[in-house]
Amino acid sequence: MFDTAWDEGLDERQLAAATHGDGPLVVLAGAGTGKTRTLVARVANLVDRGVDPGRILLLTFTRRAADEMLARAAAVCGDRGAGRRLWGGTFHAVAHRLVSAHAEALGLPPALSVLDASDASDLLDLLRHDHGLGGTAERFPRAGTLLDIYSRAVNTARPARAVIATAFPWCGPHTAAILELFRAYVAGKRGQGVLDFDDLLLAWQSLLADPTHGPGLAARWDHVLVDEYQDVNAAQVDIVRLLCPDGRGLTVVGDDGQAIYGFRGADSRHLADVARTIPGTRVIRLERNFRSRQPLLDLANAVRPPSDGEALTLRSDRTGGSRARLVRCHDVSAEARLVVDAVLTAAQDGQRLRDQAVLMRSSHHSDVLEVELTARGVPFVKYGGLKFLEAAHVKDFVAGLRLLENRRDEVAWFRLLRLHDGIGPARARRLLDVLAPGAGREPGRVGNDGGSGSGTDHWDTSGNDGWNDCDRHAEAVAAAPAATRTALGATLSALVQARGRAPIAARAAAVLDLVRPLIVDRYGDHAARLTDLDRLVSAAGSAASLNDFAAEVTLDPPASTGDLAGPPRLDDDYLVLSTVHSAKGLEWASVHLIHVVDGAFPSDLSLTSPTGLAEEQRLFYVAATRARDDLALYTPLRMPHHRRARDDKHSYAPASRFLTDEAVAALDVQEADRPTPTVRPAGMAPVALPTLDDLWA
DNA sequence: GGTAACTGGGTTTTT
DNA sequence: CCCAGTTACC
Numbered sequence A: 001m002f003d004t005a006w007d008e009g010l011d012e013r014q015l016a017a018a019t020h021g022d023g024p025l026v027v028l029a030g031a032g033t034g035k036t037r038t039l040v041a042r043v044a045n046l047v048d049r050g051v052d053p054g055r056i057l058l059l060t061f062t063r064r065a066a067d068e069m070l071a072r073a074a075a076v077c078g079d080r081g082a083g084r085r086l087w088g089g090t091f092h093a094v095a096h097r098l099v100s101a102h103a104e105a106l107g108l109p110p111a112l113s114v115l116d117a118s119d120a121s122d123l124l125d126l127l128r129h130d131h132g133l134g135g136t137a138e139r140f141p142r143a144g145t146l147l148d149i150y151s152r153a154v155n156t157a158r159p160a161r162a163v164i165a166t167a168f169p170w171c172g173p174h175t176a177a178i179l180e181l182f183r184a185y186v187a188g189k190r191g192q193g194v195l196d197f198d199d200l201l202l203a204w205q206s207l208l209a210d211p212t213h214g215p216g217l218a219a220r221w222d223h224v225l226v227d228e229y230q231d232v233n234a235a236q237v238d239i240v241r242l243l244c245p246d247g248r249g250l251t252v253v254g255d256d257g258q259a260i261y262g263f264r265g266a267d268s269r270h271l272a273d274v275a276r277t278i279p280g281t282r283v284i285r286l287e288r289n290f291r292s293r294q295p296l297l298d299l300a301n302a303v304r305p306p307s308d309g310e311a312l313t314l315r316s317d318r319t320g321g322s323r324a325r326l327v328r329c330h331d332v333s334a335e336a337r338l339v340v341d342a343v344l345t346a347a348q349d350g351q352r353l354r355d356q357a358v359l360m361r362s363s364h365h366s367d368v369l370e371v372e373l374t375a376r377g378v379p380f381v382k383y384g385g386l387k388f389l390e391a392a393h394v395k396d397f398v399a400g401l402r403l404l405e406n407r408r409d410e411v412a413w414f415r416l417l418r419l420h421d422g423i424g425p426a427r428a429r430r431l432l433d434v435l436a437p438g439a440g441r442e443p444g445r446v447g448n449d450g451g452s453g454s455g456t457d458h459w460d461t462s463g464n465d466g467w468n469d470c471d472r473h474a475e476a477v478a479a480a481p482a483a484t485r486t487a488l489g490a491t492l493s494a495l496v497q498a499r500g501r502a503p504i505a506a507r508a509a510a511v512l513d514l515v516r517p518l519i520v521d522r523y524g525d526h527a528a529r530l531t532d533l534d535r536l537v538s539a540a541g542s543a544a545s546l547n548d549f550a551a552e553v554t555l556d557p558p559a560s561t562g563d564l565a566g567p568p569r570l571d572d573d574y575l576v577l578s579t580v581h582s583a584k585g586l587e588w589a590s591v592h593l594i595h596v597v598d599g600a601f602p603s604d605l606s607l608t609s610p611t612g613l614a615e616e617q618r619l620f621y622v623a624a625t626r627a628r629d630d631l632a633l634y635t636p637l638r639m640p641h642h643r644r645a646r647d648d649k650h651s652y653a654p655a656s657r658f659l660t661d662e663a664v665a666a667l668d669v670q671e672a673d674r675p676t677p678t679v680r681p682a683g684m685a686p687v688a689l690p691t692l693d694d695l696w697a
Numbered sequence B: 001g002g003t004a005a006c007t008g009g010g011t012t013t014t015t
Numbered sequence C: 001c002c003c004a005g006t007t008a009c010c
Helices: A012-019 A035-048 A063-077 A091-101 A117-130 A143-156 A160-167 A169-192 A197-209 A214-218 A234-243 A269-277 A294-303 A332-348 A363-375 A392-405 A410-418 A425-435 A469-479 A482-500 A504-522 A526-540 A546-555 A610-624 A661-665 A692-696
Strands: A025-029 A056-060 A087-090 A113-115 A194-196 A223-226 A250-254 A282-286 A324-331 A356-360 A380-383 A575-579 A588-593 A627-640 A650-652 A667-672
Touching (some): A012 A282, A025 A035, A035 A063, A035 A250, A056 A063, A113 A197, A117 A410, A143 A169, A143 A234, A169 A410, A197 A214, A197 A234, A234 A250, A250 A269, A294 A324, A363 A575, A392 A482, A392 A504, A392 A526, A392 A546, A504 A526, A661 A667
Parallel strands (some): A025 A282, A223 A250, A356 A575, A380 A575, A588 A627
8 A cells, every 4th residue: 555545635537547547648637737646646556556667757848847746756656666766857858868878879979968059059150160151241040040940940850941941031041051051060969979959859769760779668668658748849759659659558748728839849739639640549638726716717718828629728616816916017117116015015924935926928027126126135036047057157167077078079178178368269169170089070071961870980988089188188289379378288187187086076076176277267256156166066976977967967957056055945935036938837826927018928029920929828828827826917018118228218018918808807907007105024124225216216 | 360358239938 | 148240469
C-alpha cells in the first residue's frame, strides 16, 4: 500500500484518467482542473499495477513543472519504486541525457557543448564573416533573425526556403546566401562537437529513427506521459510518435486554449491530431476547476478563444465573491502605485506577498513598477525576461568551462578571447584558426550537410588532434598584439592548468581563477559579478561532470541569482513578478495583470497577423486563469507614444481589444484615473524615497 | 587594418 | 541594456 492514497480527492473524470489502461489517452484539461494531480495519480496507479517506475517517461516543458511533478510522484509512490527512478524532465533535458549517452553512435564527441540562442547567433555571426556577408552594405539579415529562420524550419519540419518565403519575406533576396550559411552552420556545429537546442531534439529523433539504436531506445519505456501537448512542435511530435508508434502507453495532456508557443514552432493542432490519427484513443475532458472562484471563471470563459472542437468551459464549486476588477488608471506610474497599494493592503490583511503575483505580457512592462516597489520597500522576484545565464559574466565563465573539455568550441574561444584588452572581433577570429583548428569553419570545407556521420570525425579525447597545446598556445600568443601577450599567455596557461585539476570543484574554481582578472578589467561592477560566479562554482561541485554542469545551466538557466543560493528561506516573503509565459501552470491567491492595453497586451508585434492575435488571446486566457481568489486587470489610459518617446508626446490608447462587451460584463470596472492616497500598512517601515509621481511633480 | 570610446535608437514571449 | 554606426587613435 502507498504512504498516501493516490486517489484521494479525485473526481470521477480525474479518476478515469488516472486508472485508464494502456491504450492511448488524451486528457483535455482546462486551466486549474487538477491536471498535475491527475498525472501524478496516473503514475501512482501505473506503479500500483506493477509498472516499473524506471519504465515511465514524463515529459514537461519547464524544469519547474518537471521538478514539481517528479517530487509529487515520488511522494505518492513512496518506496514502491524500489529505488528505480521515474524518467522525467523537459524534452530538451531528456534529449541531452540520451544524446550524451549515445554520443559515439551519433559521431559526436563524448563531451558535448550546448549552445544557447545567443551562442548560436554568435556562431552564425562568425560564419557570416567567413562568407563575406559581414558587410553592412547590402543589409543582410542579422544573426538573430537568421537563427529564427533556421529554428522555425527545424521545429516545423519545413524547408528553410519555404520558411523564408512565407514568414520572412523581406529576407527573400538573400535566400541563396542564407541557405549556404545554414549549411555552413550545420557543418560547423558538427565539426566543433556542439549542439544547439534544436539539434538536441533532432539528435534524439535520429536516434529513435535509426534501425540499430531506435527500437532499443523506444522499448526502454512502457509509458510515456506528455504534459502541455498543445505546445509541442513537429520534432517533438515525431519523437513521441517514435516512442509510441501505435499509441500504446501514450498519455498526452493539454488544452488548445492555452497554446502560447506558436512563435517557437508549436501548433496546437498536434493535440487534436492524436485522437484523430491514433485509432482507439480515449479522450477525457476535465472542466471542473478547483482553483478559482466562479466569478473569475466567468471572465475566463468569456475571453477564451475559439477551440478546434468543442470548447472547454470551466466550472467551479466556489461560487460567490466579487468579480475580477478592471482598473482604469491614468498612466503607468498610476498603475504602478495602484498595484503596490493593493499588494500592501492585502499584506496588511494577512496575505503573504508570496501569494500574490503581478503578471505582464513583456518583461519590460514592469520597469516602472519595479522602481515603485523598490522605493516602497516591497521585496520581489522576477521570472521571465533576462535570465541569469544571459548576463555577460556568466556566459564568460561558462565559455571557460566548455573549453576545458572541448577545445574545438569556437563560440567559447571567441568569447574568451574578446575579453582580453586589445582583442576585438577581427583578431579573435584570426586566433580561432590557431586555437581551434579543423573545426570546420573555413568556407572551403563546407559541403557536408551534416545529415549523417561522415566517418572522418574522430574525437581524440586526449584533445591533441596531432597538435600540442603548448605549441598552439605559443603561436596564438605570438599572433596577438604586443600589449595583449602577457594577459593572453596567462589565460592560456591557466586553461592548461585547469585541465589538470581533478575534482570537479577544483576544476571549476580554476576556471574562475582564469576569468577573474579578465572580468575585473572588463566590468566596473566586477565585485557583484564575481559573487555570482562564486555561487556557480559551488553549484558546479555537485555535478557529475563540468560539461554536464555547463549543459544543465544552459538548458535550465537559474531564473535569478537567488535561485543559485538554494530555495528561499521560509521567512523570506516576496512578491512574484512574471511574464505570462513563465506563469503558465502556476497559481496565486491574488493576481494583478498590468498593461492591458492594445500595443502592450496584445503586443504590437503580434497584431499584424490573425494567428499572432489569436495567440495573444490565448495568452490572455492563461493570464486570466492564474488567480484563485482575486484578479485585477490594469489599463493605463495614457501611454507614452511608442515611436517618438523623446517628443514626450502622449496619446490616448484605446483599451485592450480583449476587453469585449462579454468580458467587461464579467468585470467590475473601477475608474481610478485620479491619484489615490498611498496606503502604508502598519509594520512596514515608511520609506523616505518619493514615489514616481512625486518625482514628476 | 583594427580597436576603443562614444552616440543614438530600439527592445516579445522560451527550451 | 544591447546593437549599429561613427570617429579618433594605435
